Amino acid sequence: MSPPSTLTQIDIYKLRKVCSVCSLRELCLPAGLDQRELAQIDQLVNRRQPVKRGDYLFRAGIELRSLYAIRTGFMKSCVLHEDGREQVAGFHMMGDLMGLDAISSNRHICDAVALEDSEVCEIPLSELEALSREIPSLQQHFHRIMSREIVRDYGVMLLLGSMKAEERLAAFLLNLSQRFAARGYSATEFNLRMTREEIGSYLGLKLETISRALSRFQEDGLIAVRNKRIKLTDIPALRALIGHQACGG
Amino acid sequence: MSPPSTLTQIDIYKLRKVCSVCSLRELCLPAGLDQRELAQIDQLVNRRQPVKRGDYLFRAGIELRSLYAIRTGFMKSCVLHEDGREQVAGFHMMGDLMGLDAISSNRHICDAVALEDSEVCEIPLSELEALSREIPSLQQHFHRIMSREIVRDYGVMLLLGSMKAEERLAAFLLNLSQRFAARGYSATEFNLRMTREEIGSYLGLKLETISRALSRFQEDGLIAVRNKRIKLTDIPALRALIGHQACGG
DNA sequence: CGCATGGTTTGATCCATGTCAAAACCAGTG
DNA sequence: CACTGGTTTTGACATGGATCAAACCATGCG
DSSP states (O other): OOOOOOOOHHHHHHHHHHHHHHTOHHHHOSSOOOHHHHHHHHHHHOOEEEEOTTOEEEOTTSBOOEEEEEEESEEEEEEEOTTSOEEEEEEEETTOEEOGGGGTTSBOOEEEEESSSEEEEEEEHHHHHHHHHHOHHHHHHHHHHHHHHHHHHHHHHHHHHHOOHHHHHHHHHHHHHHHHHHTTSOSSEEEOOSOHHHHHHHHTSOHHHHHHHHHHHHHTTSEEEETTEEEESOHHHHHHHHHHTTTTO | OOOOOOOOHHHHHHHHHHHHHTTOHHHHOSSOOOHHHHHHHHHHHOOEEEEOTTOEEEOTTSBOOEEEEEEESEEEEEEEOTTSOEEEEEEEETTOEEOGGGGTTSBOOEEEEESSSEEEEEEEHHHHHHHHHHOHHHHHHHHHHHHHHHHHHHHHHHHHHHOOHHHHHHHHHHHHHHHHHHTTSOSSEEEOOSOHHHHHHHHTSOHHHHHHHHHHHHHTTSEEEETTEEEESOHHHHHHHHHHTTTTO
């Protein structure tokens, strides 16, 4: 049928370009490109873009120009309601791809805000699409990334729809832990880049509830918090919290 | 760069095949194919598949074989928690594409259950991917569909995270209404194919709360319910309900 | 350094929704 | 038709989390 098109030199160049642009392990599975080459092309090509703490990477309603891969830093995305209510839809860190929601209508439907000074790289959608037409493994990988976002969203629904406050928080902390670990950082000790209010918004709770739950976890010896600094001291117990709350009934 | 590849006869044949398989307007934007041809190829090719009420189309954990487009009928998808809790993640009707969550890991992460006798058609992912490499507009369309699912999910998060019971229910009813309307059915009168419990699960509420809220809407003249049959008698009021609840504070 | 600002903690109280229970209803079946 | 099991409604009551309020703390700035 459709033989996997052999890659031309130009294809390979373009592939390197997209991949290197963002040091996205995310998008870089496809071909085995060597590090030095990547690094070189890196400086030539890319639309790297700094985003200062508090700045918007994009806002709901504006036209989609590119997807953005986070190189460094930490961001949140927020869905808005006409009446001003806003809901944090996710927290994003190094390697995450943002803007997928905008493909649907060519307009962003959420805000993306940097929670600390960050650096992103732009990936023009049309270029990515063109390239992924030529390189099946890139195509597949892109699809997986979108699908992974859907899976994540389902997880959040489960959390919001059927867990209670402390379960939600435990799940949240474990999720952060895991993601930091996957990026080579400590799984047990990290900074909460976001405020209690933002955590609350994400978890469908009020900031006071977050604060109280954190205090409780600390009393119970599950964590140690001091301001934004947090240390997970009993991960198994946190895990146990998630499932067993509702088992009595 | 990469010129939009001209379509061979075979391409066009395959495109027709995928599109016709499911009478998916969803996937059929790309080329202007005439109705009769579609209908003909329809019978030749397709993996149409009936799903009886109560049957699983797929279950969490099993391997991804295909995506499924709903031809007729009504389904729900449920995310599960180890401890048995289950959460309805969505309701799906004619034209919707199911199974996108499984692309990420090659395994389904939710159950899909028919809420009435339905008919789906299988779309092998690999075929769809192959074809979309050859036909840019199909590729783009597929991306939009995935993105649309993400957008939907963000909407659900907003709903679960920051709306209260009656707002959620109003939003739910209006959403259903809109989707029926988009498919040529009445926007104001339809059957709720799911139980109160399933609505509750989807909305993060208990069935009693759903029941009470429906009764209240009826008292207030917003709707008329009789068992599963529902009629939206004051859509503007329902709409108003969604935003204005929290405006006092 | 001290002040201002925004974030956090903690307490007291209230309310929306959950829980438990019973009765009514309905759809399908023998 | 009557019986059965599942669904829905409604009521009474309990409770988790929201709300309101005040004090505390950290950070940044003049």
